[in-house]
Amino acid sequence: MTELVVPFPAPPRSVRTALEHLRQAEDAGLEPAGLPLLDRPWDPAGCAPHLRAQLWPWLDDVAGWLNATYAWQTTHSIPACWAAHPHLVAELAVLACLRLVAGEAATPHALEEWHRYALPAFHTRxxxxLGIGCPPGRHLDWPARSWAAAYDSAEAAQARRDLFDGDTGRGRSAAGTGPSARHPRAVTP
Incomplete structure (x- = not known):
């Protein structure tokens, strides 16, 4: 017998606890800036390793659930190598937390908004x-890797610092301080 609907994967205890602590802090009127030590499961990079260890399998279950429930078109299918794509890791964590909260709401409005806005926006992004990148069984490496390496190079970083220093007057000689020095394309009268 085929199930008509598959329930949303239950989060692990640590994820649920982190979300509950954040809800309690919000209910108490505490500002987010004053809560830097609380894990936010929708932002895995800022979570403690013990939470991430439980977060990854849940996100994997969520990805499978999304594929089985919503991926009719191949462009809506989350590739099996999703964890090798930092943008998918970040987006999937947000989408999973939004879906969890929407599914637990007392009215259907939050879930309708998740269907109307969050899920389609996730699929679009x-x-x-990815386009149709990473077909089943074949992870494609990051196409922009060489561009990122060029950006991260010492030469490029120094060139940016020189431009920043030139804009703020740091490291500028007294001779090169006129309008055309500040704006090389500017026409001086």
């Missing part, structure tokens, strides 16, 4: 970033 994923298709925009």
């Amino acid at each position: 994923m298709a925009e970033r």
